[in-house]
Amino acid sequence: MDPDMDAVFRALADPTRRSILDALFDHDGQTVQALCNRSPEMTRFGVMKHLAVLEAANLVTTKRVGRTKQHFLNPVPIGEIADRWISKYAQPFTRGMVDLRHDLERGPSRANTA
Amino acid sequence: MDPDMDAVFRALADPTRRSILDALFDHDGQTVQALCNRSPEMTRFGVMKHLAVLEAANLVTTKRVGRTKQHFLNPVPIGEIADRWISKYAQPFTRGMVDLRHDLERGPSRANTA
DNA sequence: TTGACATGTGACTAATTGGTCACATATTAT
DNA sequence: ATAATATGTGACCAATTAGTCACATGTCAA
Numbered sequence: 001m002d003p004d005m006d007a008v009f010r011a012l013a014d015p016t017r018r019s020i021l022d023a024l025f026d027h028d029g030q031t032v033q034a035l036c037n038r039s040p041e042m043t044r045f046g047v048m049k050h051l052a053v054l055e056a057a058n059l060v061t062t063k064r065v066g067r068t069k070q071h072f073l074n075p076v077p078i079g080e081i082a083d084r085w086i087s088k089y090a091q092p093f094t095r096g097m098v099d100l101r102h103d104l105e106r107g108p109s110r111a112n113t114a
Numbered sequence: 115m116d117p118d119m120d121a122v123f124r125a126l127a128d129p130t131r132r133s134i135l136d137a138l139f140d141h142d143g144q145t146v147q148a149l150c151n152r153s154p155e156m157t158r159f160g161v162m163k164h165l166a167v168l169e170a171a172n173l174v175t176t177k178r179v180g181r182t183k184q185h186f187l188n189p190v191p192i193g194e195i196a197d198r199w200i201s202k203y204a205q206p207f208t209r210g211m212v213d214l215r216h217d218l219e220r221g222p223s224r225a226n227t228a
Numbered sequence: 229t230t231g232a233c234a235t236g237t238g239a240c241t242a243a244t245t246g247g248t249c250a251c252a253t254a255t256t257a258t
Numbered sequence: 259a260t261a262a263t264a265t266g267t268g269a270c271c272a273a274t275t276a277g278t279c280a281c282a283t284g285t286c287a288a
Contacts, residue, residue, distance in 0.1 A: 006129055013127030014246085015120055018199070025202065032265065046247050048266080067255035067264045075203040082196065082204040085132070088139065089189040090196040128276090146235065160277050162236080167275095181234045181285040 004058070005085065008077040011057035017050045024060060024073035031068045119199065122191040125171035130156070131164045138174060138187035145182045
């Protein structure tokens with residue numbers, strides 16, 4: 001197994017980190033402080049450690065802006081584990097595709113775009 | 115977040131456990147011993163602990179057969195996190211579906227089944 | 229029944245991880 | 259320059275987890 005993939009899996013194992021990804025999904029480019037305000041039960045240092053793990057897994061990228069640091073969600077690694085590992089097991093996606101095919105075969109031009 | 119989902123994420127965080135799932139995907143119904151033979155670097159007890167974690171996450175089910183215990187892969191929880199969490203981030207699946215649509219729109223009856 | 233085989237349990241240690249803090253650096257505003 | 263703001267670093271401790279072992283239970287075969 002790709003060591004990068006392992007880092008992604010381990011990064012996703014923590015609920016706080018998944019919550020951070022959700023927050024960035026909701027509003028990209030947030031600073032450390034903004035992310036800290038979302039989790040008052042943890043200190044800034046705890047949040048920073050989680051951010052470091054997410055960065056190491058390449059799930060978030062950063063950009064220094066003055067004395068602040070903006071954080072951006074990078075969904076690519078999630079897509080990779082979905083394509084290269086999860087798709088092997090997850091029929092639901094296959095089911096979704098089969099449903100889509102079914103729709104398309106009945107009338108391609110009217111297929112649902114979602 | 116659903117506590118069940120959390121158990122699945124944490125279970126998938128360990129490479130040994132993912133390797134066990136791969137082994138069961140390859141050949142279902144393996145006993146503890148059979149799974150141990152696959153990882154000579156770990157004792158039977160270590161493997162059993164990982165199996166317990168996978169069972170707790172409902173990723174493997176078991177069946178006692180005489181003095182042996184057969185283990186079966188249950189991909190449903192993986193499908194659930196894919197549907198309920200990963201799909202939110204992973205465009206690659208969407209891309210895959212779009213590609214499929216493209217194929218189907220050119221000739222539905224000759225579309226790739228994979 | 230006896231012995232070999234397959235799995236289960238609790239205790240224990242070592243390693244990893246989560247979290248906090250004191251302190252340091254860099255940037256902006258006054 | 260000074261002070262306030264925002265982030266960074268290393269040490270440190272607590273909690274969890276990975277792994278092993280001695281020992282126990284249950285099952286099959288002779």
